[in-house]
Amino acid sequence: MSIHPQKLERLDEIIRNLSATLDVDAFLQSLVEAACELTGSEVAGILHYRVASDHLDFVAAPFSLRDKLLGVSLSLRGSAAGWAFQNSRALALDSSAEQAQLMRDMDQTGVTARSILAVPLMFRGGPLGVIEAVNKTGDAHYTEEDIAILETLASLATLVLREQELQERLDASSGDEATLERLKSDFIAITSHELRTPLGLILGHATFLRETAGEDLHEQLDVVIRHATRLKEIVESLSSVNNYEIGAARVRQHLVSMTNVVREVTQSFQEQAQRKGVRLNAQGGADPLAVEGEAGKISLALANLIHNAIIFTEAGGEVKVSAEVAARGFVKVSVADSGIGIPAQDVARVFDRFFQVDSHLTRKQGGMGLGLSVAKAMIEMHGGRIAVESVEGKGTTVSFLLPVESGATKAFL
Numbered sequence: 363m364s365i366h367p368q369k370l371e372r373l374d375e376i377i378r379n380l381s382a383t384l385d386v387d388a389f390l391q392s393l394v395e396a397a398c399e400l401t402g403s404e405v406a407g408i409l410h411y412r413v414a415s416d417h418l419d420f421v422a423a424p425f426s427l428r429d430k431l432l433g434v435s436l437s438l439r440g441s442a443a444g445w446a447f448q449n450s451r452a453l454a455l456d457s458s459a460e461q462a463q464l465m466r467d468m469d470q471t472g473v474t475a476r477s478i479l480a481v482p483l484m485f486r487g488g489p490l491g492v493i494e495a496v497n498k499t500g501d502a503h504y505t506e507e508d509i510a511i512l513e514t515l516a517s518l519a520t521l522v523l524r525e526q527e528l529q530e531r532l533d534a535s536s537g538d539e540a541t542l543e544r545l546k547s548d549f550i551a552i553t554s555h556e557l558r559t560p561l562g563l564i565l566g567h568a569t570f571l572r573e574t575a576g577e578d579l580h581e582q583l584d585v586v587i588r589h590a591t592r593l594k595e596i597v598e599s600l601s602s603v604n605n606y607e608i609g610a611a612r613v614r615q616h617l618v619s620m621t622n623v624v625r626e627v628t629q630s631f632q633e634q635a636q637r638k639g640v641r642l643n644a645q646g647g648a649d650p651l652a653v654e655g656e657a658g659k660i661s662l663a664l665a666n667l668i669h670n671a672i673i674f675t676e677a678g679g680e681v682k683v684s685a686e687v688a689a690r691g692f693v694k695v696s697v698a699d700s701g702i703g704i705p706a707q708d709v710a711r712v713f714d715r716f717f718q719v720d721s722h723l724t725r726k727q728g729g730m731g732l733g734l735s736v737a738k739a740m741i742e743m744h745g746g747r748i749a750v751e752s753v754e755g756k757g758t759t760v761s762f763l764l765p766v767e768s769g770a771t772k773a774f775l
Contacts, residue, residue, distance in 0.1 A: 369735075382730060385420060386522055386525075387422070389648065390422035390522060390523075391423070391424075391428075393493070394407055394422050394424055394517060394523065395424055395425075396770045397493060397495050397511070397515055398472065398509045401495045401504065402499045402502070402507075402530045403479075403496055404473075404497040404507065405497060406495045406496065406497060407420050407423045407424075407431055407493070407494050407522075408421055408422040408423075408483075408491065408492075408493050409421065409443050409493075410491040410496065410521075411491050412435075412614035415434060416609065418436045418437075418441075418447060418491060419433070419436075421436050421491075422519075427473075428700070442480045444481045444745065445702070447482055447491070447492050447582075449482075450482050450484060450488075450489050451478070451482065452480065452481045452482070452512070452513070453479070454477075454480075454503070454508075455477060455478045455479075456476075456477050459761055466773050470601065473497070474624060475499050476497050477496070477501070477502075478494060478497075478773065479496075479504040479509065479512060480494045481493050481512040481516045483519050484520065490520055490523055490527075491519070491520075491523060493512055493516045495508065495620060498569045510514075520741075522568075551556050557565050562567075562728055567715075569587060590619050613656045613659065615654050615655065615656070616654070616656065616657065617654060618652065618654070618655050618656070618712050619652055620651040620653055620660075621646050621649060622650070622652050623657060623660055623664060623685075624644050624646055624683055624684070625644055625646070625659070627683075628642060628643075628644040629669065629694055630665070631668050634669075639677030640672055640676075640679050641679070641680040642668070642680075642681045642682065643681070643682050644684070644709075645684040645685075646686070649687075649755045651687065651693045654765070654766075655744040655764065656744075657701065660741075660764070663741050663762065664683075664697070665735075666736050666737045667681060667697040667737055667760050668681065668697055670734065671697050671698075671699035672761075674758070675699045675701035676702070679699065679701055679757075680699070682697070683695075684696050684698075688763055691744075692763040692764060692765055692766060693763070693766060694762070694763050695761065695762055696759055697761075698757065699757050699758055700756070700757040700758075701753065701757050701758060703707055703753050703755050703756050704750070704752040704754060704758055707751055711732050712734050713737075713738045722767075745764075746762055746764040746765065748760065749762075
């Protein structure tokens with residue numbers, strides 16, 4: 363059904379106003395004023411469904427009727443608005459006797475209804491509320507053009523009310539954030555603890571069987587060992603990050619040669635890199651580049667960075683690992699790859715636990731989004747800092763700084 367050009371211009375003006383106003387009530391009121399104007403109605407209103415009361419509440423009305431209509435509720439049963447809401451389609455009523463029952467609810471608003479057009483506010487196949495026009499002037503009947511106009515206005519009202527709903531939910535949940543974080547930490551701690559023992563038994567028995575069984579079972583047992591080892595790594599990663607976040611992690615301080623750490627960890631990934639067809643190189647001189655910390659935790663951080671770099675670098679690409687003295691008493695370690703890179707909008711979130719860049723190039727690699735969050739926890743545990751630079755399609759560099767001595771952490775303050 364087509365709409366008269368002048369009315370289309372008015373609708374276009376309303377749509378442009380949507381992006382110009384931040385006042386939800388004012389915008390909704392402008393919609394009902396437009397509904398009256400464009401359909402030639404005496405009254406219009408927008409009703410929002412409330413789950414708690416199972417009623418439709420007026421949330422917008424013409425200025426002259428705001429005091430009468432706002433706060434009035436209509437039942438889903440026995441009202442035109444309720445019928446449109448429950449059936450998810452428009453309903454036009456005149457004053458014939460068989461339709462009078464559905465118009466009776468308007469009596470409580472002080473408006474005697476002679477005709478009603480009710481259109482549901484639809485969102486993803488379900489109704490949020492209803493927009494109504496009441497009493498078309500001249501006692502005329504509502505037309506297909508009126509329905510098309512009200513459906514357009516209903517779409518705009520739906521956008522605004524949906525945004526308002528989401529904001530209310532966000533405001534309501536903010537007070538529960540601490541509780542949710544505690545429950546999440548408790549779940550991770552319990553899960554990690556409960557999985558360690560069975561995983562240890564599976565790995566132990568599978569390794570024993572691998573050494574004693576015939577060669578015909580080696581392939582199957584290798585699969586068991588590989589997947590159990592991967593699951594064990596996930597559990598350890600979860601536990602490491604959680605312990606750091608709740609303040610339960612400790613660092614046993616020793617002098618650590620970052621030159622040795624870089625060389626040894628890089629060497630441990632050479633086989634994986636070769637299988638992928640990726641060149642993996644460690645760069646650095648003979649200087650030990652000593653820092654204070656725990657070699658195992660620093661090595662774990664670097665291992666996660668190298669593992670990620672290899673995964674997201676296509677065959678023929680290169681991963682470079684380097685260590686050098688940085689300014690103000692820090693050692694800088696970098697892992698640079700020529701891989702697929704990270705979209706600019708995702709760079710700030712890559713260290714979040716469980717975050718994964720949502721693209722076919724990254725999702726196909728699998729994983730749980732823990733590698734970078736583990737690395738971040740291990741480095742910050744040592745008073746260091748970690749950062750990422752990336753250009754989508756060209757590669758990524760992740761670097762971390764570690765203080766040469768514990769007192770150097772004051773440089774961050």
